[in-house]
Amino acid sequence: MTPQHTTAAAVAVGDPVLQTVGVTKSFSGVRALEGVDFELRAGEIHTLVGENGAGKSTLIKVLTGVYTPDGGEVRYAGETVHFRRPADAQHAGISTIYQEVNLVPLLSVARNIFLGREPRRFGLIDVGAMNKRARELMAELGIDIDVTAELGRLGLGSQQMVALARAMSVDSRVVIMDEPTSSLESAEVETLFRVARGLRDRGVGLVFVSHRLDELWELCDRVTILRDGQWVHTGPMAQTTRLELVSKMLGRDVDEVRAGGATEFGASHRQSGEPALVVSGLDVANRLHGVDLTVHPGEVVGLAGLLGSGRSETVKAVYGALKARSGEVSVAGRKVRTGSVRGALASGVALLSEDRKAEGIVPDLSVRDNIALAVLPRMSRAGVVSEARIDALVDTFMKRLRIKASSPDQKVRELSGGNQQKVLIARWLATEPTVFLLDEPTRGIDVGAKAEVQALIDELAEQGLAVVLISSEMDELVEGADRIVVLHDGHVQAELDSTDLSSSELLAALAGDRAADPQAPIETEGQHA
Amino acid sequence: MSTTTADPATSNAPEAALANRARFASLVQRQGALAIFVVVVAVASVSFDTFASRGNLTGIAVQASFLAMLALGMTFVIMTGGIDLSVGSVFALGGVLAAWGSQHGTLVAFVLPLAVCGAIGLVQGLVIARGGLPPFIVTLAGLLFARGLLLLLSDEGATTYKVPRGSSFRELAQGELLGVPYPVILVVVFFAIGALVLHRTSYGASVLAIGGQEDAADLMGLPVQRTKVLTYVASALLAGFGGVMIASYTSSGVTILGVGTELEAIAAVVLGGTLLTGGAGTVLGTLVGVLLLQVIKNVINQVGSLDSDWQSVVSGTILLLVVTLQRFLTRVERR
Ligand SMILES: Nc1ncnc2c1ncn2[C@@H]1O[C@H](COP(=O)(O)OP(=O)(O)OP(=O)(O)O)[C@@H](O)[C@H]1O
Ligand SMILES: [Mg+2]
Numbered sequence: 112m113t114p115q116h117t118t119a120a121a122v123a124v125g126d127p128v129l130q131t132v133g134v135t136k137s138f139s140g141v142r143a144l145e146g147v148d149f150e151l152r153a154g155e156i157h158t159l160v161g162e163n164g165a166g167k168s169t170l171i172k173v174l175t176g177v178y179t180p181d182g183g184e185v186r187y188a189g190e191t192v193h194f195r196r197p198a199d200a201q202h203a204g205i206s207t208i209y210q211e212v213n214l215v216p217l218l219s220v221a222r223n224i225f226l227g228r229e230p231r232r233f234g235l236i237d238v239g240a241m242n243k244r245a246r247e248l249m250a251e252l253g254i255d256i257d258v259t260a261e262l263g264r265l266g267l268g269s270q271q272m273v274a275l276a277r278a279m280s281v282d283s284r285v286v287i288m289d290e291p292t293s294s295l296e297s298a299e300v301e302t303l304f305r306v307a308r309g310l311r312d313r314g315v316g317l318v319f320v321s322h323r324l325d326e327l328w329e330l331c332d333r334v335t336i337l338r339d340g341q342w343v344h345t346g347p348m349a350q351t352t353r354l355e356l357v358s359k360m361l362g363r364d365v366d367e368v369r370a371g372g373a374t375e376f377g378a379s380h381r382q383s384g385e386p387a388l389v390v391s392g393l394d395v396a397n398r399l400h401g402v403d404l405t406v407h408p409g410e411v412v413g414l415a416g417l418l419g420s421g422r423s424e425t426v427k428a429v430y431g432a433l434k435a436r437s438g439e440v441s442v443a444g445r446k447v448r449t450g451s452v453r454g455a456l457a458s459g460v461a462l463l464s465e466d467r468k469a470e471g472i473v474p475d476l477s478v479r480d481n482i483a484l485a486v487l488p489r490m491s492r493a494g495v496v497s498e499a500r501i502d503a504l505v506d507t508f509m510k511r512l513r514i515k516a517s518s519p520d521q522k523v524r525e526l527s528g529g530n531q532q533k534v535l536i537a538r539w540l541a542t543e544p545t546v547f548l549l550d551e552p553t554r555g556i557d558v559g560a561k562a563e564v565q566a567l568i569d570e571l572a573e574q575g576l577a578v579v580l581i582s583s584e585m586d587e588l589v590e591g592a593d594r595i596v597v598l599h600d601g602h603v604q605a606e607l608d609s610t611d612l613s614s615s616e617l618l619a620a621l622a623g624d625r626a627a628d629p630q631a632p633i634e635t636e637g638q639h640a
Numbered sequence: 641m642s643t644t645t646a647d648p649a650t651s652n653a654p655e656a657a658l659a660n661r662a663r664f665a666s667l668v669q670r671q672g673a674l675a676i677f678v679v680v681v682a683v684a685s686v687s688f689d690t691f692a693s694r695g696n697l698t699g700i701a702v703q704a705s706f707l708a709m710l711a712l713g714m715t716f717v718i719m720t721g722g723i724d725l726s727v728g729s730v731f732a733l734g735g736v737l738a739a740w741g742s743q744h745g746t747l748v749a750f751v752l753p754l755a756v757c758g759a760i761g762l763v764q765g766l767v768i769a770r771g772g773l774p775p776f777i778v779t780l781a782g783l784l785f786a787r788g789l790l791l792l793l794s795d796e797g798a799t800t801y802k803v804p805r806g807s808s809f810r811e812l813a814q815g816e817l818l819g820v821p822y823p824v825i826l827v828v829v830f831f832a833i834g835a836l837v838l839h840r841t842s843y844g845a846s847v848l849a850i851g852g853q854e855d856a857a858d859l860m861g862l863p864v865q866r867t868k869v870l871t872y873v874a875s876a877l878l879a880g881f882g883g884v885m886i887a888s889y890t891s892s893g894v895t896i897l898g899v900g901t902e903l904e905a906i907a908a909v910v911l912g913g914t915l916l917t918g919g920a921g922t923v924l925g926t927l928v929g930v931l932l933l934q935v936i937k938n939v940i941n942q943v944g945s946l947d948s949d950w951q952s953v954v955s956g957t958i959l960l961l962v963v964t965l966q967r968f969l970t971r972v973e974r975r
Contacts, residue, residue, distance in 0.1 A: 201860075214853070215848070217915075226845055226846075226849055226857075
């Protein structure tokens with residue numbers, strides 16, 4: 112570990128290390144934070160909770176010098192500080208993983224981990240030592256990747272682990288993680304938790320943000336809840352029930368917050384008629400080896416598997432975004448040319464992709480235009496677009512998904528992370544596809560909107576849409592899907608009926624833990640009722 | 641169904657194969673210009689007896705050395721995701737200042753042009769980095785400014801300052817060491833330093849990070865503004881030094897030099913495999929790009945019947961070919 116040169120005094124475990132007092136921040140007149148008090152103590156894991164757009168990321172950016180607060184102050188180790196840029200906060204000993212994976216895709220993994228603090232020899236970067244340290248760090252995290260490979264070639268999950276390695280590689284007093292688990296599988300989440308607990312035990316203060324609420328009780332000591340840019344509550348995690356948390360976060364009575372299942376998905380759907388999507392022998396060089404998949408209208412089929420099992424690749428290949436070496440895809444009985452996105456779109460296939468930042472969102476267009484983008488051809492007559500119809504459509508989706516924006520004309524770039532996701536979901540939902548491929552549709556969005564998206568998927572399936580659902584949240588798969596196809600190394604390994612399946616059984620199946628749980632209702636292909 | 645225990649060896653094999661293929665594709669991308677360069681040189685050596693002569697090859701190397709200096713600075717600028725249109729004018733200005741300065745001593749011939757050109761680079765860098773203005777516009781203004789200053793100094797180009805006979809300043813570009821002209825040695829040294837700076841210093845790492853993803857570089861705490869300012873200063877200094885070299889070589893401050901040279905420098909950088917969007921590339925690739933352009937000029941001069949205007953036609957065609965090839969390869973690679 113490189114020694115940290117900080118001027119701030121040492122902080123005893125349990126004492127405040129990083130604080131805001133009455134912090135206010137507005138963006139062109141819109142209040143993002145309003146008099147927020149926040150206190151992080153040394154040796155605790157503190158979670159920031161709130162709906163999409165509540166101001167969590169903004170608070171983190173104020174704490175770390177990305178934004179200068181309009182009012183109020185930031186204190187670090189008991190002293191008022193004015194970080195003018197992220198570098199200032201880092202040099203003071205605050206390590207941050209920002210919400211969007213913020214690394215440089217064209218540089219190698221090792222470079223990304225050590226950018227700005229590379230190991231030196233004779234004043235020059237010691238590439239050998241850098242790669243070696245990077246390899247050690249990744250090994251510690253249990254991630255087996257080539258550290259000299261370009262970062263951009265890795266999946267989002269691996270990229271998040273690289274960001275974690277970067278945060279770990281310095282000796283920090285405060286580590287802040289804004290939704291670090293959104294693209295991680297349970298194994299990686301476990302690793303991250305282990306690392307986080309290790310840091311806490313060494314007296315480091317940690318801030319943790321996640322919309323996967325269950326994680327919070329597992330990891331965090333205290334919670335601060337924000338709503339609409341205002342502080343609502345701070346307290347020990349153990350004394351806060353899920354119901355309380357959600358009700359405070361949404362600003363509704365406890366009774367109003369239903370305590371139903373873990374998700375908003377309803378019962379299984381009736382499936383009818385000819386299959387809407389038939390995939391046979393889909394083969395993508397090095398990734399997929401003969402994947403078969405059949406989805407009927409009104410059916411939700413889940414794809415499960417570990418990192419690198421080929422789930423995203425399967426839907427991408429069906430959508431034509433990945434070139435298939437062999438295999439056939441047909442929609443509603445008609446063959447679709449593989450490897451052509453236009454062909455897939457024309458036959459009614461839509462894909463909500465995993466990497467929404469890279470594929471889809473147009474940051475400088477307005478919310479309205481982003482939603483309308485895909486439906487424009489349908490909404491226009493003789494080239495003339497019906498503005499009124501688009502406005503109506505945009506309005507419906509903004510209400511339904513509770514997209515928090517100052518107006519439909521706000522640039523998507525300015526929305527909070529979760530609200531950007533909602534805009535993309537709205538865009539694809541608006542196209543009314545025949546086959547909808549959803550890759551992690553609820554990633555990064557808050558409980559309220561999650562329920563809404565789940566209900567929407569359900570509703571669309573009721574109306575006869577064929578859905579393929581990928582999710583790393585087991586509850587979502589088990590409750591949302593009628594059938595679950597388990598992938599392993601690009602093969603279909605098993606097909607499970609989800610009716611009587613529990614999340615833990617699915618997890619066990621994924622881990623290949625059949626011997627340990629012989630009762631697990633695993634059926635091989637074609638045997639399900 | 642196959643066994644469920646993941647075998648690390650088999651699960652990694654496809655990853656490794658993929659990485660190898662990607663490596664190969666990016667190798668071809670980076671060395672595309674080198675391949676064409678080798679072919680052109682081979683064909684030229686066979687076709688013209690005069691081409692491979694020591695005299696001709698030395699001539700090519702010296703002729704290329706001036707553009708090489710500009711292209712080296714341009715490489716760093718482009719890697720940060722920027723562009724520097726001012727270098728052609730700054731190059732000419734440096735030459736005129738050096739020639740004028742040499743009348744007051746060799747030291748002045750070095751210091752004066754570098755100070756003025758460095759100042760131009762500094763202002764451009766500050767406006768781009770601090771003010772956040774687009775490099776295209778700022779350096780376009782720099783182009784006009786430097787050219788205007790040059791015309792003022794030389795009575796609208798009518799006065800050509802001469803380097804005094806017997807001045808040691810002439811040695812810089814006309815002298816040689818063990819038969820190798822100094823300009824060639826300087827280029828080799830500068831490019832070696834450039835490569836070292838790019839790959840082995842934190843400044844170089846910042847350059848690549850900024851070009852790759854500027855927001856991320858900022859969030860990672862890299863000195864984004866300082867790096868950009870330094871890069872534009874370096875570019876202007878190298879252009880100015882190119883001017884100093886050519887003043888020494890021609891023993892005068894030629895005022896009509898450098899028109900469109902910034903575009904040649906950009907062409908050389910892109911030929912050398914540096915992404916025009918920034919974030920990736922090599923210094924040595926740029927050197928190959930410069931040499932390729934120079935060899936094409938030379939070959940067309942050798943064909944007596946061809947007008948020298950064909951130089952641009954051929955260079956342009958090759959540039960288009962290489963860029964198309966690069967794009968095609970990156971696409972294959974991303975699949
Ligand atoms: N650069 C900006 N310009 C304008 N408005 C902004 C900007 N950044 C944030 N906002 C607004 O500030 C509010 C808070 O956003 P913030 O990103 O802090 O939310 P969040 O709690 O992190 O949400 P999420 O869970 O979706 O990440 C949002 O309404 C957002 O639109
Ligand atoms: Mg956020």
